[in-house]
Amino acid sequence: MHYLKMSMEELNPRLPAHTYPANLQCYLRDDLQPGAKVPLVLTMPGGGYSCCAPHEGDPISFQYLAAGYHAMTLNYSCAPDRYPTALLQVTASILWAREHADEYGIGKVFVCGFSAGGHLTASSGILWKDPVLSETLGVDAKLLRPDGMILGYPVLIWGELTHKGSFYNLLGQNLPEETYAKFSLEKRVDNDTCPAFLWHTFADSGVPVENSLRLADALRAHKIPFELHIYPKGGHGLGLALGDPHVASWMKLACQWIALV
Amino acid sequence: MKLYDYNLHEINPNLPQTVNPAHVQVLLRENSARIGTGIDMRRPVVINFPGGGYAHLSERESDPVSLQFSAAGFQALTVYYSCTPDRYPVQLLQAAAVVAWVRQHADELLADPENIYVCGFSAGGHLAASTGILWKEPVISETLGVDAKMCRPDGMILGYPVITYGTFANPGSFHNLLGKNQPPQVYEKLSLQTRVDDTTPPAFLWHTFSDDAVPLENTLMLASALRAHMIPFELHIFPDGPHGLSVANTQSSLVGSETLINPHVSEWMKLAVEWVRLQSHFE
Numbered sequence: 001m002h003y004l005k006m007s008m009e010e011l012n013p014r015l016p017a018h019t020y021p022a023n024l025q026c027y028l029r030d031d032l033q034p035g036a037k038v039p040l041v042l043t044m045p046g047g048g049y050s051c052c053a054p055h056e057g058d059p060i061s062f063q064y065l066a067a068g069y070h071a072m073t074l075n076y077s078c079a080p081d082r083y084p085t086a087l088l089q090v091t092a093s094i095l096w097a098r099e100h101a102d103e104y105g106i107g108k109v110f111v112c113g114f115s116a117g118g119h120l121t122a123s124s125g126i127l128w129k130d131p132v133l134s135e136t137l138g139v140d141a142k143l144l145r146p147d148g149m150i151l152g153y154p155v156l157i158w159g160e161l162t163h164k165g166s167f168y169n170l171l172g173q174n175l176p177e178e179t180y181a182k183f184s185l186e187k188r189v190d191n192d193t194c195p196a197f198l199w200h201t202f203a204d205s206g207v208p209v210e211n212s213l214r215l216a217d218a219l220r221a222h223k224i225p226f227e228l229h230i231y232p233k234g235g236h237g238l239g240l241a242l243g244d245p246h247v248a249s250w251m252k253l254a255c256q257w258i259a260l261v
Numbered sequence: 262m263k264l265y266d267y268n269l270h271e272i273n274p275n276l277p278q279t280v281n282p283a284h285v286q287v288l289l290r291e292n293s294a295r296i297g298t299g300i301d302m303r304r305p306v307v308i309n310f311p312g313g314g315y316a317h318l319s320e321r322e323s324d325p326v327s328l329q330f331s332a333a334g335f336q337a338l339t340v341y342y343s344c345t346p347d348r349y350p351v352q353l354l355q356a357a358a359v360v361a362w363v364r365q366h367a368d369e370l371l372a373d374p375e376n377i378y379v380c381g382f383s384a385g386g387h388l389a390a391s392t393g394i395l396w397k398e399p400v401i402s403e404t405l406g407v408d409a410k411m412c413r414p415d416g417m418i419l420g421y422p423v424i425t426y427g428t429f430a431n432p433g434s435f436h437n438l439l440g441k442n443q444p445p446q447v448y449e450k451l452s453l454q455t456r457v458d459d460t461t462p463p464a465f466l467w468h469t470f471s472d473d474a475v476p477l478e479n480t481l482m483l484a485s486a487l488r489a490h491m492i493p494f495e496l497h498i499f500p501d502g503p504h505g506l507s508v509a510n511t512q513s514s515l516v517g518s519e520t521l522i523n524p525h526v527s528e529w530m531k532l533a534v535e536w537v538r539l540q541s542h543f544e
Contacts, residue, residue, distance in 0.1 A: 195500070202488075202493050202494060202495075203493070209488065210488065213481075213484060213485060213488065216481065216498070217481060217485075220470075220477060220478065220481060225470050225471070225500040225501075226470060226498065226500060227470075227498055227499055227500050228496060228497070228498040229496070229497050229498075230484075230494065230495060230496040230497075231495055232463065232493040232494060232495050232536070232539075233493075233539070245535075246532070246535045246536070246539060249528070249531075249532060249535075252528075253525075253528060256524075256525045256528075257500070257525070260500070260501060260525060
């Protein structure tokens, strides 16, 4: 196993300055046959864009490692750093994986995130063509599109059923309504959005299940294939759901899905 | 273990006469003083309705499904309901009669009368969902001569169900159920996502994105309606796989075809069994 821990400056010197400490931890397999490539999953923890919750970071990456994939955990910059700081960090991590694909045997690059980290992950899968990303990093936008996104109880929509705190931490408070509405991601899905794997609990009182249902409707309208698992019980922020064997099935399903995309 | 098969008129003589006779198969798990919670164990019940566009009944969605529920320790019934030319509400009456019969005979059937689930696939999913959503229809209690509450299932398991009429309909199922050339409102009345209310039981739904016979919208629209009424549900959508996968393994696949074997999709059965266990507190 190769273990690398990079600051954002080491990851990509074009990334903007940031206040909230960020790092990228890479767990790259060294057990592959010469020339073989396996998928990599880049995981973004949740935390309402105010912090990166540890139980949604490395413990998730280690499961992807155990499934035979490469894994990276990005502890990205939260408030007071604002959009697009964190999205650029995600995008630079994807770019790094692509640029080191031959060196480490990296195949498809997947992104995975939870709650607000799910918003960030979905942003990378939906907004990858945004010129601010390719211009800042100085590369072709196509290099920045993830091959698939895995979203656990994601924050996605603005409005009555939103998670307000995430939008305030991402964009700042007291902004015009349309500034927040612009990041209601179900409205930004288009035919270039990457395939998705979504899961949520019906009983989630932190981020209502409508967030996932509306994204599913939008993906369907654009014929973007997705997998969706909604479990009836269980609160917000379950991560691997080690205390709930039924909900914990999502990880096995996600690992199978990656192999099928 | 015992196996029984009853003509539906044996379980409710008030059921209307039909062209196609209907019957129910009961896979009865028996209790032992030495096993599980003992001789008085009361088991959840799953009543399965195979699909077939209301034109026929798919054997691939009959025993291969019911045997899985039986193996999980549940009482598993398969209803061979009447298809075309027998029209609505005959099938719904048959389904409701079985639910009421199980509840009335819970002691003999070693059944938990508060955990009676319906399960159906494709058009059988429409019938199972009708049983769950339309259980208060006066025609049911009046025809069968039982209290409507006896006919309400405690949950419904729906695999790639026919639900909606209109843009995303599987028209053949509606034509076989209701006859062709009816006014649109006749079909729309059984567009089940419009009929969900606060008394609809919880649901377990699954579908494949690439189903080209019954579009995924059928399940998505039902999920939205259930959520709007805060009826809890579990939902599993898998990206790949054709219509009619059933249990999606060699127990249900067609001779000479591998397209109906899908290990990823076949996870749904394990999840459905867990869902029934969690709903019914049956360990």
